[in-house]
Amino acid sequence: MSYDYQAPLRDMRFVMERVLDAPAAWRDCAAFADLDADTAAAVLEEAARFASEVLQPINAGGDRQGCVLGNGGLQTPAGYAAAYTAFVQGGWPALPCSPDWGGQGLPLLVDAALREMLSACNHAWNMYPDLLHGAYETIKAHASDELKARYLAGVASGQILAAMALTEPQAGSDLGQLTTKAVPQADGSLRITGNKIFISGADHDLTPQIVHLVLCRLPDAPPGTKGISLALVPKLLPDGSRNTWAADGIEHKMGIHGSATCALRYEGATGWLVGEPHRGLAAMFLMMNSARLHVGLQGLGHQEMATQNAVRYALDRVQMKAPIAQHPAMRHTLLRLQALTEAQRVIAYRAALALDTAAHHADATTRQQAAWLGALLTPIVKAFLTHHGFHSASAALQVWGGYGYVQDYGIEQTLRDARIAMVYEGTNEIQAIDLLQRKVLADGGAALKLLLAELDAEARRCAAEPALRDFADALHTQCDAARDATASLLQDQGGLRSRTLNVADDYLFGLSHTLLAWAFAASARAALQEPDTAWAQAKLARMRYGAQWLLPAAAAHWQRVRTSTLALPEVNAAS
Numbered sequence: 001m002s003y004d005y006q007a008p009l010r011d012m013r014f015v016m017e018r019v020l021d022a023p024a025a026w027r028d029c030a031a032f033a034d035l036d037a038d039t040a041a042a043v044l045e046e047a048a049r050f051a052s053e054v055l056q057p058i059n060a061g062g063d064r065q066g067c068v069l070g071n072g073g074l075q076t077p078a079g080y081a082a083a084y085t086a087f088v089q090g091g092w093p094a095l096p097c098s099p100d101w102g103g104q105g106l107p108l109l110v111d112a113a114l115r116e117m118l119s120a121c122n123h124a125w126n127m128y129p130d131l132l133h134g135a136y137e138t139i140k141a142h143a144s145d146e147l148k149a150r151y152l153a154g155v156a157s158g159q160i161l162a163a164m165a166l167t168e169p170q171a172g173s174d175l176g177q178l179t180t181k182a183v184p185q186a187d188g189s190l191r192i193t194g195n196k197i198f199i200s201g202a203d204h205d206l207t208p209q210i211v212h213l214v215l216c217r218l219p220d221a222p223p224g225t226k227g228i229s230l231a232l233v234p235k236l237l238p239d240g241s242r243n244t245w246a247a248d249g250i251e252h253k254m255g256i257h258g259s260a261t262c263a264l265r266y267e268g269a270t271g272w273l274v275g276e277p278h279r280g281l282a283a284m285f286l287m288m289n290s291a292r293l294h295v296g297l298q299g300l301g302h303q304e305m306a307t308q309n310a311v312r313y314a315l316d317r318v319q320m321k322a323p324i325a326q327h328p329a330m331r332h333t334l335l336r337l338q339a340l341t342e343a344q345r346v347i348a349y350r351a352a353l354a355l356d357t358a359a360h361h362a363d364a365t366t367r368q369q370a371a372w373l374g375a376l377l378t379p380i381v382k383a384f385l386t387h388h389g390f391h392s393a394s395a396a397l398q399v400w401g402g403y404g405y406v407q408d409y410g411i412e413q414t415l416r417d418a419r420i421a422m423v424y425e426g427t428n429e430i431q432a433i434d435l436l437q438r439k440v441l442a443d444g445g446a447a448l449k450l451l452l453a454e455l456d457a458e459a460r461r462c463a464a465e466p467a468l469r470d471f472a473d474a475l476h477t478q479c480d481a482a483r484d485a486t487a488s489l490l491q492d493q494g495g496l497r498s499r500t501l502n503v504a505d506d507y508l509f510g511l512s513h514t515l516l517a518w519a520f521a522a523s524a525r526a527a528l529q530e531p532d533t534a535w536a537q538a539k540l541a542r543m544r545y546g547a548q549w550l551l552p553a554a555a556a557h558w559q560r561v562r563t564s565t566l567a568l569p570e571v572n573a574a575s
Helices: 009-019 022-027 037-065 080-089 108-126 132-142 145-157 280-316 328-360 364-405 411-422 428-441 446-463 466-491 497-527 533-549 551-563
Strands: 068-070 073-075 160-165 181-184 190-200 209-216 229-234 245-250 261-274
Touching: 009 022, 009 037, 009 108, 009 328, 009 497, 022 037, 022 328, 037 080, 037 108, 037 411, 068 245, 080 108, 108 280, 108 328, 108 411, 132 145, 132 160, 132 209, 132 229, 132 261, 132 280, 145 160, 145 209, 145 229, 160 190, 160 280, 190 209, 190 229, 209 261, 209 280, 229 280, 280 328, 280 364, 280 411, 328 364, 328 497, 328 533, 364 411, 364 428, 364 446, 364 497, 428 446, 428 466, 428 497, 446 466, 446 497, 466 497, 466 533, 466 551, 497 533, 497 551, 533 551
Parallel strands: 160 209
Antiparallel strands: 068 073, 181 190, 190 261, 209 229, 229 261, 245 261
């Protein structure tokens, strides 16, 4: 059986139109006022065709071949460059960019569905354009008019690709330790010197021009993160000459072999300041937050790819006189995969819709509240969806048994590729700390209250439907647990910072389950409005399975958040 991808277009439309009612939200945004559901659906159909017909056929070959760094520069696997040329010619990089800079001006929500499909079909290839929108937003918001005129239209169109150069050998998540130097020059440029590692897409053969957004320190920089600046460092200088940075090598990784992950050496490279001096992290957060949403969509893409192939295999594979999909153990696995994938699509798309509202809604208060929700949801999408991207791929491999462990069936590549998403763009542990300390406790739970009010409203709507009262009860239970756990942490904020760090992971998973309860409930209610009764009943059954079998796991997470007061013991080497 081949390892193939069929874009879940019907479910994507169901989430956008039925669950989230995105077309109504678009009508309140001047930038999207003329966009209707059918037009968005037509865009997604073309995106699905590109992903399945252009990207998926080169996925396995790219994994086997990998990237090569030699005297001729860095070469990507066969077919990658041609696929990228087709991607640019199709206008896909420009999808969510402003028409002022040559973009198509479509919502991030539509772009999110595109990113899910690209990641499902070829995660490694998608690494090259996946940073483009974040780079576009960062340059548009913080760069000088001269830099915008020079680079922004090219980034929007995809004719220029971008890389994010943060990590150094001694400075991973602790960016305060970075040492890359930026010395101002008489002509207004910066002279950049330092080393960076783990830089995705730093060099390649897909485009002649690549711009690096580099975190660095000016000579008068204060220590720590308050002394970090941001510079734009191009591969080709304005006069066409090659800049003085080099890829010292490429990392030989567990997965995403077709993605060039480089170690970089800046040897007095020419760059220009982006944003204010010593305020580089504030500028870079636009790119980082965009990247975190996209990484979450990578996890979703892996889940979808693994799930649909596992289901097809299990329906076809006969053991003990029946397809293995009929055996209870396998049925549990498959239903879990389906329920998680479909519910997490709702969560991810809700985050994208919040960001669209924050950027474009006519009302300032609505924009601000949407920005809070988008910020709150982003670390959850990144951490929770990538966690299940990997673990769902592992569960799917189990469906194949021994066949899944060999390369012939494709699932082992999905498993390998999915693992990195839990690590880069801020580890999932960092996302948990960010969620609890910066997105919940820092504002006294104000953003969380907005979210829970939205979830409470859904619970009330479900309670009014006799067939959905179990969903309403489950959602009420999860919302109450989230409130109680958060209240206990808010009361202890004074001198117990260590407690919040100890329970951050549990808090993220607890709140993620609260969102799962909402996604199950909202999807079930929307299914009742579907004219296709058979499709609706199948959807309803999967959502009910998720509510009954998956939500009980939240209780352990919330219990640890509420009651964990013990200090963690020191870790010592075993004797």
